[in-house]
Amino acid sequence: MVCVLVEGLTLMDEQTLLASARAGDPHAFNTLVRTYQDMAYNVAYRVLGEAEAAADATQDAFLSAYRALPAFRGGSFKVWLLRIVTNSCYDQLRLRKRRQQTSLDDLAEDADYASALADHGESPEEAILRGELARVLQAGIASLPLDQRIVLVLSDVQGLSYEEIAETTGIALGTVKSRLSRARARLRDFLGHVREPWAV
Secondary structure (H helix, E strand, C coil): CCCCEECCEEHHHHHHHHHHHHCCCHHHHHHHHHHHHHHHHHHHHHHHCCHHHHHHHHHHHHHHHHHHHHHCCCCCHHHHHHHHHHHHHHHHHHHHHHHCCCCCCCCCCCHHHHHHCCCCCCCHHHHHHHHHHHHHHHHHHHCCCHHHHHHHHHHHHCCCCHHHHHHHHCCCHHHHHHHHHHHHHHHHHHHHCCCCHHHC
């Protein structure tokens, strides 16, 4: 039998873990959390633009996933989980709007997240330029309308296929393609108007 590797687990391992987790084994669910937590946080961070909000959304998503495990009908656990993560991001944005917090355009770089991405073999100048590029890209992503931002993050950051994005977001395949096309065009325009210190 051929086993497909999924985020460090074979598909067979994942199905076994899911069955155990659905039967009430917290260790099995914890293994799934460890497998997907970085991906879930990355999506939430790219959509929300703030580390604390992304951490809250990720935690809420995993709690919701744990509670909803009995209703999971099979298929891709990753896609199912990302749907819960994106819904959790919507909840965080609604909460933020009610509290009238700072907008996504007033983005503050998360030093902890950026340091995790650092290549410690690079020069200080390269690190500064890479950090500036990451900040500008995140600002560009944050400037997109939410529906386009989510599609762009799922496609270009997480590498999901059009079909997986449609399943994750619950929108039609054609809508996924058009939103992604508009998001990429807006991001290109945003980056075209930014001075490029990394290109010097």
